[in-house]
Amino acid sequence: MSATNCLRCLKRPSVAGASRGVVVPIFAPRSAPFSTTAVQNAMPGKPQKSMEHQDRSIRVYRAGKRMKIRKKDNVDRGKPPAPGERKAFRKKIVLSNDNALPVPWVTQMEAGSLSDPKQIGKIVSLPPALQDQLRATEAFQPTQTWGLFRKPSTLVRQESVDLMSKMEEAVENKKTARIVLTGEKISGKSTMLLQAQSHAYLNNWIVIHFPDAQELINGSTEYASIPGTENPTLYMQQNYCLKLLQSIKKANEKILAKLLSVSSHSELPQNITVNQPLLSLINAAKEADGAWSVFQALWNELNAQGANRPPILLSMDNLPHIMKISEYRSSAFEKIHAHDLALVKLFTDALSGNTRFPSGGAVIAATNRNNGPKIPSMELVLKQRLAEQNGETEGVPVKDPYFKGYDDRVEKVLKSVEVVEVSKIGKREARSLMEYWAASGLLRTTVDEQTVSEKWTLGGGGVLGEMERAALLTMKI
Template sequence: MAALTAAARSRVSLLSPHAGPSLTQLHCQQTRAYAAPVKKGQTKKTGSQSFKGGKGRDSGGQAKREKRLGSFRPMPVVQLKHPVFATEAIDELQLPSFDAELVSKNPGKAMQFPLPDNDAIRIFGVPRNVLVDFRILSKPASVVRDITVKLAGKLQRASQQSSEDNRIVLAGTRGSGKSYLLLQAVEYAASAGWMVLYIPRAINLVNSTSAYTYDPRTQTYQQPVFAYQTLQRFLTVNATALGKLSISSPVEIERRETLPVGTPLKDLIDVGLKDQSVAPTVLEALLAELGRQQKYPVLLAIDDFQALFSKSTYRDPHFAHIKAWHLSMPRLLLQYASGQKTFARGAVIGALSSSNTTFALTEDLRYALGLQPYMHPSPYAKVVPELAAYTRGISTWKIPERLTVDEAAALFEVWNKDKSLHTHVPDEFFMAKYSESGGNARDFVWRGLLATLET
């Protein structure tokens, strides 16, 4: 019954039509019961997947499969008048909006993401595991944890400091909430007036889902399509701030044209949007200009951060795997993450992911980030010098493995009020699921609360 009740309600969905961390759109998706009334005087057609008698056999005597198979058609919502489809209004889930000024005042409470037209979640997208949660929930929301308040304080101080002193990588066990914490940092910065560049799926930078070309000038492999998409989304999210900034030094676009001092940054981005082949050069010049200006702090947030240190699935002319740092986009991000390039005001935050085993966290990277200082790399294994160069000075934050009871209670309240549970549950049920999951955030929801809907 809970599944039918949930099916009759509007759900918020994030679509991701492109291969990269795509431009996403939120829309309300009506999920309807699959049935269709038979009109008066009309014979109801039923599909059959069985084999008929002699008439259904070919010349060789073999049975033919019936071509007309049954199909389901959606029933209009107005016809769902049976009490089983009745549900309370979706607006019952009332949560405060996630805002920079309210985060520190609401530890252990759930807050919803407001999602305006230019919101980073809507434009940049979200990681796949977060996407699934948001498709089920009627409103994208998250719980403000103690580590969230700590990270918000770090960002508040970083707004007046160079990004060289504020380079962080979020690490922790699988399902501990690293992606959610990074998303909260992005929303915090956006609501506090920062300029935000969010890469929710860095694996898409190295899994050969985007075109690439070799550039002999830089001796790297350019990714013009991904750079073009990044420019487009960055302009949409930060249009207001970009309209108030201009170029501080002449910018040469691959010997084709030179933009003079005083050119608005929007015009610089338009050059890359008009000609996709120069988008990587424009993106690099844009970030350099953002690094020099001091009017707005800048946040560079990267999920699947470990993928930037792996062998990509791209191939060179000799069919050998291309290292990630030989691709233009990962190399540019690593230069800011390592402090080789900086923002005058801002921070760089990455989050490690273990959901994709193809681009998993290696032992060498664990040691370089200080996650396993007692485990030295094998003396028989070659450690590439780029690994040490691009991880130098990065601070590692370990996410708590368990939710506190208050944090888990707030998470339970969100899913319970959103009618995700099939019946009224007592406090014993909450404590049982919290104990079974060991306090792990993802297991508490998916193997605990939502597992009650399995048959």
């Protein structure tokens, strides 16, 4: 066996290899007398890079004791988006997709479509006028999959028919249906709220919708105490009120133009006399300052007894947010409970049954599971209500005597509401939905019992949003 190194000269193999073909000039520069590095390894003629030139974005100066790092000034970072542009993109709602195929058997939603038991398991599309109304009240959400299909359409579920018949029954008896929608994450609570609104619009109800309860309490809109209210002091949110009035006006324009005022309102920015259309009352709110008084006047007008008013739907999404203490502070630096905000109070009064609508109507609120706060009182009361509705006597949850986080005000509001659980869809409904997906060209498999079972199971046993995730959103680009 031969040694790797030449034993006689003790030269390194690399050096030996390098020197084999190259004639080393006698005058080759030698770096240092004791250096063991071969001269040939150094590349002559190439200037050595200093640290300063290696990274051009950061220059390092060493002067004095401290090291100064200065970034290069003119780095082109492109044009930043204009104020509000990012939010507009985030909130953008697309309701149609020209690349999706039109589905021939989908019918247009009519006044009675959603309350007709024959329609269960069918897909109905939203008429264009209704789309505008729903857009105005921000009923569509950017996370929903409206943008995948040709026309915005919705599945009529068993729960939808139940809910709409409850609403109709309430109107027949001139009562107010007070309903809280609960259910799993992405099981379709907000869509159910949208269906309730659609039903109300098509049946000429007045709809007042709070699209996100969070906006009312997270300290992002202006607030001021209402003069003359004490114990507790109430607070108005002028800017939110103005926005709400505008959305009410846009969505209910046709009905409000026909309704006439029954009393005069001289306290408003624009004097409103008797027998003027309510639309002109809303138009009196031009600025945020007078918005609350206009809203109050409108609410009183809509609830005027004996004036032959249409039924009212008052709805709110993300209910748990208004069941806690808000981010606002009173002038004495005490935290304000959400129920002391006047707009929230208006809703909770209706939900608890203190306000009665003259021609009946409905108050519907949807809970949320995604970013909603945990409200122990609310969860407890809703479970108790559900157990009571189902006639259960055993296993009804009770208050934990050692827990301090309960809120009496929340319990008072919810103690007599009706709980509608938006549960999982059945396989029949799942099949019709998947047939619709396939006909739209979005599901590229044959829809038979096996595929339906597969997606139904993958979607947590019929959780609608999960089924969409399993079947549709895997191909979302």
